[in-house]
């Protein structure tokens with residue numbers, strides 16, 4: 001167990017079978033870096049938030065959630081876009097436990 005700087009809150013979910021810690025499935029509460037690091041998540045961001053992902057400041061916002069970035073988007077990320085990204089992230093296939101493959105509980 002190690003202590004991380006408070007800005008990056010690594011959220012994990014424990015496998016009910018083998019107790020292994022797994023990264024949380026992606027959601028609208030995930031940091032942009034987590035979403036961006038996932039092929040399906042990246043596609044969703046590029047599809048709906050190209051104004052943000054194409055912005056040079058995007059890299060420095062990686063540790064933030066879309067909710068935190070939204071007020072700084074100058075109105076480019078509308079409520080509709082936000083809701084769409086949230087629902088499409090929820091539809092992404094949920095990964096099983098990286099150790100035993102067990103289905104992980106939803107957060």
Ligand SMILES: [Zn+2]
Nearest residue numbers: 015018097100
């Ligand atoms: Zn497991």
